[in-house]
Amino acid sequence: MTTATAPDMAKKTSKFATEPGAQKNSDDGLRVLIKLASHRDRIMLPVWMYALLATVGGTAYSLKKLYPAQADRDKLGASIGTNPSLRALYGPLYDTHTLGALTAWRTLGFGGLLVGIMVVLLITRHTRAEEESGRLELLGSGAVGRNAPLSAALSIAVGACFGIGLLAVVVMLVLGQGVAGALALGGCLFAVGVAFAGTQAIAVQLTETGRAANGIGALILGVAYLLRTVGDAAGSGGGAGWVAWLSPFGWIERVHPWAGNRWWVIGVTLAAGVVAAGIGYRVQNARDLGSGLLPQRPGPPSAGPGLRGVFGLGRRLQQPTLLGWMAGLFVFGIVMGSIAKGIDQLLNENQQAEKIIGRYGGVRGLTDSYLATAISFLGMAAAFYAVQAVLRLRAEETSGRAEPVLSGAAGRLAWAGSHLVFPAIGSALVMAAGGLGTGVGAGWVLGDFWGWVGRMVKAGLITTPALWVLAAAGVALFGLRPQWTSAAYGLFGLMVFIANLGPLVDAGQWLVDLTPFAHIPKVPGGAFHWAPLLWLTLVSVVLTGAGLIGFRRRDVSSA
């Protein structure tokens, strides 16, 4: 026999083993849960922390190279100060005299968003997702307090944010920046994580599924980011500038590391997180294990005509996500588009704005360039949708829900196809919605309404092949290396990371060319070529085909 016999297994004590009776002396099982959670996250957490470290360090390094002289930095500061679109993209710049202040300006937006995404995923993973799977019930029947799982999740999340903040402090000290500013920057990254950990502690109480809890978390992050964008675009000189104060992303930008170090703003951010977490605990104590706060309505007693067959099922499962993304990108597009006014006036005044934006857009005409950049931002966000829609296949498989369908009269290809039409066509729809929003916003402030709508929808649509490549990589993993399917998210993160930081670093062009985003023609403004789009499409088709062939030949995993 090749299987290990029971006595063999018993000899290997697990790392979660406790001495008999030890559990009684400890708290309410919190320590065991934290151990369990950190064991499950032993790969994911270091990757996140490394990504954040690289964001801060890489940005500081590239800014040093890009703006070596004080004169360059002053010009940059002037253009940010007068240009709402640049403020909307990157946030306000308060001081140009230290590399630290520049780095804080450039990293707090993107870095803060990364930290936010990390804590949303972490909190859900250790609370609602566990509860949904029933594993929490198993633990909960042991000597584990009612609040212990949430406390464990918060401990892990807050601990990870603390680690990230600490790494940021260290890297800025190594680069020779002032201690107070370094502490303020680290404090910002820590505090924004705590704030969103708090809101997510509430979010996971509301719904019954981890997927929906992550959706609410994404909505919170999206709205917070949008408020920051709008507020920063309006500027501090009155108008709608105050809306940035409604968002944790706005708060941390107003800490001003190396430019005043307003510690009390960090305090506000932390306090918001603590208050939100407190509400999360209260809600949790008022509800039953397994239930959500949002009411469950009864469903129809029989299937309507829309749910016949495997394609009806795929549509039912995928459509809500698609519609949510379309709505989200449409709204975000309107905001991004409507701050396009006034950029062209800066063209002759300021070469720096052109320099920095041109590196993303790479074309003449700052308005065009700005809008092309906005579309490429939307494209990177939508790529997450494409990957997520593909990975639903694996979630269906591992949860055991695919098994009854595949043991019915649905071929493997039909079942996979019923999901994959969504990343295939849905990516284009999401990008069209984002382009439409941007066009509506831009047309509204610039005039030539229908002209802008047409141009921006087109710009959105031609970004789609880049999304397909990432989605297709997910299909290939799913078919050929199913255990590694989630690596598609890692690949997505890596591509976005390179596409974001790469253009700032001159030497990295070959690296940037590895990302599908780099090959999308810069529209509006740039020349349009079919060739790169066809190549990206071909790569997607090949990867998808390989994945599907692999899936037809491989075993279906059991639950």
Place this chain on the structure above:
Amino acid sequence: MTTAISASGLVKTFGRTRALDGLDLTVQEGEVLGFLGPNGAGKSTTIRVLLGLIRADAGQASLLGGDPWRDRVALHKRLAYVPGDVTLWRNLSGGEVIDLLGGLHGGVDAGRRADLLERFELDPTKKGGQYSKGNRQKVALIAALASDVELLVFDEPTSGLDPLMEEVFRQCVAEERERGRTILLSSHILSEVEVLCDRVNIIRAGKTVETGSLTELRHLTRTTVQAELTGAPTGLENLPGVHDAKTGAATFSGQVDNDHLDGLLKALTAIGVKTLVSRPPTLEELFLRHYEPEGAAR
């Protein structure tokens, strides 16, 4: 009778674990076969091979005259399957899932669907996330039983059902047998198999260890005998084929190999019998015989 399922020498390994190790299985058309084995013996793996969800590393399998891996889509129209651990989509109601799954198994008979909903006392308007384990299982059972198929495959179908619902399930299986459908019932609930099945196939560690009708299997084993006697039960425990004998002042109880039953009865009547109870081995006893620790069994 033609063969609905035949498998021989099935081997399947997962990493270092050999889940199937030369398993044989035959189900005749129109019969109910009980597929017995303890947890981890390979019952679910066998079923997943037969459903074409996984491919065996070695051995032959044929299902309804086709190849379970190659012809899976065509074959699946003619069968319905209930997994042991049913997971449902949280945002689909039970009724929707019944229609959806039934539609993938040759279509749902509306009359039978309504009848089964009533008998299993299932509310079809609840969403998947709100059902208990037993109710999730009912959803899958109704979808399978209401489908118009030749072959029903059940993998531990009653593990979450209460005794009343188990009884409903038994009635349903009995009805399906009357209607001439072939049923493969994997279980470790022996009383269920004993009532429902024509034949059993007992597996252990990925191998078939015993197969045949219950009568045939019983024939191979021992009968339990209890007697009150008029005299002292001397010498009975030393008779050939007698096991586990317990004797009192004027009582005897023990087991006897069936080919030595005659000898024991003659000895008992020679002493003088007041009362006599003899009963065939239960499936539990058959089962235990195969699942005693390996060294002791063989």
